Amino acid sequence: MKPAPFSYRRPGTLQLALESLAGEPDAKVLAGGQSLIPLLSMRLAAPSMLIDINALPDLDHVTTAADGVRVGALARHAAVLADQDAVRVQPLLAKALANVAHSTIRNRGTSVGSLVHADAAAELPVVLRLLGGSLDVASTRGRRTIAAEDLYVGLLETSLRHDEIAVEAFFPALALGEGVAFDEVARRHGDYAMCGVAALVQVDGDRVVRARAGYLSVSEVPTVIELTDAFSVAVDEESLAAAGEMALAGLDPQTDIHASADYRAQLVRVLTARVLRSAYDDARGRMLARVER
Amino acid sequence: MSEELHEVRLVVNGATYDVTVPGRRLLSDALRHDLRLTGTHVGCEHGVCGSCTVLVDGTPMRSCLMLAVSAVDAEITTVEGLALADGSLSPVQQAFKDCHGLQCGFCTPGFLTTITAGIRDNPQPTREEAREMIAGNLCRCTGYQNIVKAVERAAELTSAPRRSSSVETPPGEHL
Ligand SMILES: Cc1cc2nc3c(=O)[nH]c(=O)nc-3n(C[C@H](O)[C@H](O)[C@H](O)COP(=O)(O)OP(=O)(O)OC[C@H]3O[C@@H](n4cnc5c(N)ncnc54)[C@H](O)[C@@H]3O)c2cc1C
Numbered sequence: 001m002k003p004a005p006f007s008y009r010r011p012g013t014l015q016l017a018l019e020s021l022a023g024e025p026d027a028k029v030l031a032g033g034q035s036l037i038p039l040l041s042m043r044l045a046a047p048s049m050l051i052d053i054n055a056l057p058d059l060d061h062v063t064t065a066a067d068g069v070r071v072g073a074l075a076r077h078a079a080v081l082a083d084q085d086a087v088r089v090q091p092l093l094a095k096a097l098a099n100v101a102h103s104t105i106r107n108r109g110t111s112v113g114s115l116v117h118a119d120a121a122a123e124l125p126v127v128l129r130l131l132g133g134s135l136d137v138a139s140t141r142g143r144r145t146i147a148a149e150d151l152y153v154g155l156l157e158t159s160l161r162h163d164e165i166a167v168e169a170f171f172p173a174l175a176l177g178e179g180v181a182f183d184e185v186a187r188r189h190g191d192y193a194m195c196g197v198a199a200l201v202q203v204d205g206d207r208v209v210r211a212r213a214g215y216l217s218v219s220e221v222p223t224v225i226e227l228t229d230a231f232s233v234a235v236d237e238e239s240l241a242a243a244g245e246m247a248l249a250g251l252d253p254q255t256d257i258h259a260s261a262d263y264r265a266q267l268v269r270v271l272t273a274r275v276l277r278s279a280y281d282d283a284r285g286r287m288l289a290r291v292e293r
Numbered sequence: 294m295s296e297e298l299h300e301v302r303l304v305v306n307g308a309t310y311d312v313t314v315p316g317r318r319l320l321s322d323a324l325r326h327d328l329r330l331t332g333t334h335v336g337c338e339h340g341v342c343g344s345c346t347v348l349v350d351g352t353p354m355r356s357c358l359m360l361a362v363s364a365v366d367a368e369i370t371t372v373e374g375l376a377l378a379d380g381s382l383s384p385v386q387q388a389f390k391d392c393h394g395l396q397c398g399f400c401t402p403g404f405l406t407t408i409t410a411g412i413r414d415n416p417q418p419t420r421e422e423a424r425e426m427i428a429g430n431l432c433r434c435t436g437y438q439n440i441v442k443a444v445e446r447a448a449e450l451t452s453a454p455r456r457s458s459s460v461e462t463p464p465g466e467h468l
């Protein structure tokens with residue numbers, strides 16, 4: 001099908017974009033279009049106006065500092081994935097982005113657009129939540145920073161207000177003693193996953209100080225669960241299985257056309273154990289590499 | 294109320310086209326209907342099949358997931374723009390011919406554009422990388438094996454462009 005009619009604006013400055021957005025209650029922002037244009041073509045969305053932000057200057061940056069990575073609203077997934085500094089400072093970015101669609105989609109889709117689109121099956125919202133990152137948004141009223149934990153409020157719904165444009169996301173760096181891992185199960189490589197898990201583990205020697213995992217495609221919103229208590233004694237098969245059960249207690253897997261709730265629950269168990277083990281190994285490996293240097 | 298129209302200048306395969314389109318005109322439709330460049334095929338129209346893939350400033354993108362009005366600052370290459378200046382087949386096109394990489398041909402424009410950029414960025418892909426390169430494109434006929442071989446063949450032809458390619462025996466098990 002084809003999109004319903006809309007008026008189209010392609011502003012050259014952020015200020016003009018914000019003014020157009022503020023003046024048109026049914027307007028939508030167009031970034032990479034890799035989620036929005038399918039919705040328009042299927043007529044699941046019919047905005048009165050599209051405000052194309054692709055001509056805005058200075059928004060395609062991927063800036064890395066010691067504290068983390070700042071990703072501008074026009075940085076494509078592919079540019080973030082290819083940024084050596086960014087993926088060194090926060091390796092979870094590359095691990096997750098490699099699972100976001102196929103390269104042709106990543107060439108156009110933006111990472112910030114994915115954060116704002118808030119698909120429960122998307123990888124980056126979970127990564128932002130797990131790392132405790134944030135999103136900077138602008139409107140004619142000024143700028144504010146939304147913490148990741150306050151960003152996701154419902155199915156495909158964020159706490160952005162209608163007149164706000166997201167300008168930059170912040171992904172915190174990996175801290176000392178931390179390790180990360182990501183894995184997901186999808187029908188076909190590159191498809192949206194039936195279940196995906198990102199993990200962040202902090203160690204002191206071989207002891208786990210903190211363990212958390214983020215889940216995609218299991219609940220309506222990206223969900224992060226504290227799993228530290230499962231590893232108070234050791235990281236072994238028993239504690240990894242316990243972590244899986246602990247995660248399930250905090251999740252409510254749903255049935256859809258792709259997978260039953262039972263099957264999703266099983267994926268949560270299996271992936272939690274696998275990903276926590278590998279994040280633990282990653283953390284230990286990084287500590288050892290530091291000592292050897 | 295009549296629909297708002299936009300004057301848009303598109304640069305496709307080196308030629309400039311001025312068209313008047315509504316904001317909702319997909320780039321794929323602008324190419325096919327307004328420019329009559331029907332080499333770009335439209336299968337699913339929501340980003341999944343890959344048959345509409347074109348190069349935007351050299352980078353593969355789905356033309357069904359772009360608006361024509363949004364393509365104004367870009368140079369677009371469609372399958373019609375892949376052949377060499379003298380009209381002979383490009384290495385990727387030649388490789389598809391050599392390896393029997395197409396049957397009905399519906400998916401082929403998307404594979405050719407994707408692989409053209411893929412080989413440019415990674416001139417010597419491994420088998421695994423060749424498979425990854427085409428992972429976002431669907432083909433209902435070939436079973437993909439000969440397309441993977443065509444990627445490898447295209448890499449070979451590209452690294453030795455002056456040899457007369459069509460008379461050589463193509464590599465591998467496909468004969
Ligand atoms: C075939 C296919 C497979 C895919 N597979 C995956 C996958 O496995 N995992 C995954 O995570 N994603 C997947 N995607 C989606 C892809 O990652 C999108 O690029 C991304 O979700 C949205 O980014 P975009 O720049 O394309 O946003 P758009 O489509 O332009 O916008 C999406 C929504 O966000 C809003 N928006 C975008 N940017 C801003 C901004 N700066 N400020 C305010 N609002 C904004 C828009 O108004 C719109 O509502 C897939 C897409 C396709 C077509």
Ligand code: FES
Pocket residue numbers: 334335336337338339340341342343344345346355356357358
């Ligand atoms: S027609 Fe564009 S991806 Fe299928």
Ligand code: FES
Pocket residue numbers: 394395396397398399400401431432433434435
């Ligand atoms: S050759 Fe028929 S779909 Fe690929």
